[in-house]
Amino acid sequence: MNTTVIDAHNISKVYNPKTIPVHAVNEVHLHINKGEFTALVGPSGSGKTTLLNLIGGLDRPDKGNIFINGTDITKLTAGELISFRLHNIGFVFQSFNLIPVLTAKENAEFIMLLQGVKRKERERRMMQLFKDIGLEDKMDVRPEKLSGGQQQRVAIARALASKPQFILADEPTANLDSASASNLLDNMAKLNKEENMTFIFSTHDQRVIERARRVITLVDGKISSDTAVVPTTEIQTGQVTS
Amino acid sequence: MWIIRLAWKNLWRNRSRTLITVGAIFFAVILSIAAESLKTGIFDNLVKNVVSFYTGYIQIHKNGYQDEQILDNSFSQADDIEKKILANKNVTGLTPRLESFALASSENLSKGCMVVGILPENENKITSLKRKLVKGSYIEKTDQSVLLAQGLAERLQLNVNDTIVLIGQGYHGSTAAGKYQVKGILKFGSPQLNDKILFMPLQTSQSFFSADGMITSYILSIAEDTQLEPIASAVRKTLGTNYEVMTWEALLPEIKQHIATDSNNMKVVQGILYLLICFGIFSTLIMMMIERKFEMGMLVAIGMKKAKLIVLFITESVLTVLIGCIAGIMASIPVIYFLNKHPIRIGGDTAKAYERFGFEAVFPTSTDASIFIRQGIVVFVIGLALSLYPMIKILQLNAVTALRR
Ligand SMILES: Nc1ncnc2c1ncn2[C@@H]1O[C@H](COP(=O)(O)OP(=O)(O)OP(=O)(O)O)[C@@H](O)[C@H]1O
Ligand SMILES: [Mg+2]
Numbered sequence: 001m002n003t004t005v006i007d008a009h010n011i012s013k014v015y016n017p018k019t020i021p022v023h024a025v026n027e028v029h030l031h032i033n034k035g036e037f038t039a040l041v042g043p044s045g046s047g048k049t050t051l052l053n054l055i056g057g058l059d060r061p062d063k064g065n066i067f068i069n070g071t072d073i074t075k076l077t078a079g080e081l082i083s084f085r086l087h088n089i090g091f092v093f094q095s096f097n098l099i100p101v102l103t104a105k106e107n108a109e110f111i112m113l114l115q116g117v118k119r120k121e122r123e124r125r126m127m128q129l130f131k132d133i134g135l136e137d138k139m140d141v142r143p144e145k146l147s148g149g150q151q152q153r154v155a156i157a158r159a160l161a162s163k164p165q166f167i168l169a170d171e172p173t174a175n176l177d178s179a180s181a182s183n184l185l186d187n188m189a190k191l192n193k194e195e196n197m198t199f200i201f202s203t204h205d206q207r208v209i210e211r212a213r214r215v216i217t218l219v220d221g222k223i224s225s226d227t228a229v230v231p232t233t234e235i236q237t238g239q240v241t242s
Numbered sequence: 243m244w245i246i247r248l249a250w251k252n253l254w255r256n257r258s259r260t261l262i263t264v265g266a267i268f269f270a271v272i273l274s275i276a277a278e279s280l281k282t283g284i285f286d287n288l289v290k291n292v293v294s295f296y297t298g299y300i301q302i303h304k305n306g307y308q309d310e311q312i313l314d315n316s317f318s319q320a321d322d323i324e325k326k327i328l329a330n331k332n333v334t335g336l337t338p339r340l341e342s343f344a345l346a347s348s349e350n351l352s353k354g355c356m357v358v359g360i361l362p363e364n365e366n367k368i369t370s371l372k373r374k375l376v377k378g379s380y381i382e383k384t385d386q387s388v389l390l391a392q393g394l395a396e397r398l399q400l401n402v403n404d405t406i407v408l409i410g411q412g413y414h415g416s417t418a419a420g421k422y423q424v425k426g427i428l429k430f431g432s433p434q435l436n437d438k439i440l441f442m443p444l445q446t447s448q449s450f451f452s453a454d455g456m457i458t459s460y461i462l463s464i465a466e467d468t469q470l471e472p473i474a475s476a477v478r479k480t481l482g483t484n485y486e487v488m489t490w491e492a493l494l495p496e497i498k499q500h501i502a503t504d505s506n507n508m509k510v511v512q513g514i515l516y517l518l519i520c521f522g523i524f525s526t527l528i529m530m531m532i533e534r535k536f537e538m539g540m541l542v543a544i545g546m547k548k549a550k551l552i553v554l555f556i557t558e559s560v561l562t563v564l565i566g567c568i569a570g571i572m573a574s575i576p577v578i579y580f581l582n583k584h585p586i587r588i589g590g591d592t593a594k595a596y597e598r599f600g601f602e603a604v605f606p607t608s609t610d611a612s613i614f615i616r617q618g619i620v621v622f623v624i625g626l627a628l629s630l631y632p633m634i635k636i637l638q639l640n641a642v643t644a645l646r647r
Contacts, residue, residue, distance in 0.1 A: 053642055056543075058543055058641050058642050058645075059642045079547070082542060082545055082546070082547055082548070083545065083547070085543065085544065085545040086544070086545025086546075087545070089545075090544075091540075091543050091544050093540060093543075093645065096536055096537070096540065097540065099248075099537065099541075100255055101248070101251035101252055101254070101255045102248070102251065111544055111545065113244050114544075114545055114546055114547075114550070115545075158544070159544075162544075162545070
């Protein structure tokens with residue numbers, strides 16, 4: 001049942017190689033299976049964003065190969081990479097994920113328009129996704145009328161709408177208060193469980209880290225620890241039911 | 243289709259920016275249409291006043307007449323020459339004239355004038371002379387009477403049915419003298435003509451000047467005034483070297499020169515106008531590209547092809563420019579029509595300068611539809627050319643850099 005989704009081999013990214021080289025990602029091996037719920041942690045400047053950009057096909061490594069579902073994305077042209085991202089990778093950024101002139105639903109639907117999905121299928125998926133994120137009543141509202149947490153949930157709905165292999169989220173809770181952050185994580189965990197969607201998210205927030213089932217710690221561009229954990233919430237629910 | 247819808251929505255995300263751009267285009271279109279139609283209107287008016295109402299588009303003389311405009315340089319009117327000229331199908335008509343100077347006198351006043359012998363009906367066909375009649379009636383082929391220009395009539399204090407006395411020099415040095423009845427008064431737009439011209443039937447003038455069967459020029463009307471030079475060359479070829487075939491541009495070089503100078507001045511004005519629009523549109527474009535950099539990075543990151551992003555931005559530009567252009571054209575139509583019906587009149591020194599060229603300082607606008615379309619298209623093309631900037635920016639866009647803040 002353990003299908004490999006991401007397989008990164010010995011990848012490195014060096015900034016300013018000619019002046020003062022910064023080894024943002026330094027000979028990293030990373031293996032992610034379908035259905036994982038992984039947090040990427042580490043001090044500021046440790047290379048979290050850089051690593052996410054590499055496995056998300058936004059940036060190219062200077063060394064190494066990245067296989068996504070068997071495709072070596074380091075071999076794709078710029079144009080192929082964009083199309084690959086569209087069909088295989090979901091993105092959630094820290095903020096300003098949404099197009100301000102479109103409604104919540106139109107924003108989530110946008111990616112399916114890019115994919116050329118038929119209207120009927122789009123409508124069906126939107127109904128389902130907005131139910132999943134609990135924003136059925138906000139579908140026709142513009143981002144400016146949504147709270148930060150609600151905006152991030154719409155961003156997740158959009159990432160999910162494209163039916164990607166996995167979703168990358170770089171500090172998705174950084175601009176949220178703790179209640180919204182917790183709510184967002186609830187949504188992600190639910191989608192992870194119900195749809196078996198793979199999530200990889202970077203964070204500084206200890207409460208968010210506690211929700212992950214695998215925590216990868218980066219220090220100076222290298223993986224310093226990689227541990228599977230049982231999320232505290234699951235332990236709690238486990239205690240209640242037993 | 244969804245791209246157009248999104249572009250339309252994006253247009254109104256920053257209402258004031260879009261309105262500034264649309265407004266800049268709107269006024270640019272109005273101004274450039276006004277400038278162009280005024281320019282065309284002035285030149286059309288000028289050519290009409292001076293060229294088609296008197297000089298004619300093409301004149302034929304005996305070789306040497308242009309340099310020495312005397313009766314001795316006249317030639318015999320002949321059917322075969324006329325046939326040869328009319329054989330060119332771009333020549334739509336011709337009329338002969340016998341022109342010379344004489345001293346005109348009333349009871350106690352006298353003034354130099356230009357006597358023009360014409361075939362009344364032919365002349366009317368080509369220069370619409372009858373339309374300039376403000377008093378009395380038009381002359382007939384065999385009349386012993388004359389038509390006086392209004393200015394000249396006033397100077398001599400003559401009215402319809404009064405008698406005018408003409409004295410001058412005839413063909414080969416003979417003396418010319420005669421007494422004629424004033425049959426009508428003509429009003430010319432050109433003050434120069436209005437002050438000194440007098441028409442009489444060709445036959446009458448030939449006997450006055452003792453120049454039987456002689457004429458000084460043929461005036462030609464042509465099918466297409468843009469084909470002036472080619473038609474003149476063709477006629478020149480058929481007639482040979484005994485005759486000089488001259489276009490109005492050669493007959494009235496100062497007008498030709500004036501049009502060229504004014505045209506160039508207008509081009510400079512329009513150039514500055516276009517430059518201003520360019521700066522206006524360009525600065526809003528730069529602002530917009532900076533403002534939307536993160537968004538563009540985000541869109542490319544989630545998988546929007548750059549080509550689609552470019553289509554989106556160009557659609558936004560096209561819509562903006564289109565709104566401005568169409569609104570500008572709509573608004574300028576009534577303005578231009580009003581200025582056509584109520585032409586601008588200029589007084590003072592400028593007016594005198596224009597009178598020197600022989601026409602009134604009245605500036606109607608041209609309502610030629612092609613002006614509206616042409617200026618609209620020019621501004622539209624400028625707008626499109628400027629949207630190359632977002633296109634280049636998008637092609638250079640690096641999603642990672644754009645997303646970093
Ligand atoms: N474009 C760039 N040019 C030069 N250096 C860069 C560039 N992008 C990142 N870096 C450097 O690479 C290192 C890793 O940066 P990165 O943004 O991946 O860290 P991070 O773990 O995401 O940090 P944070 O927690 O602050 O977001 C840092 O030292 C950073 O300064
Ligand atoms: Mg980061």
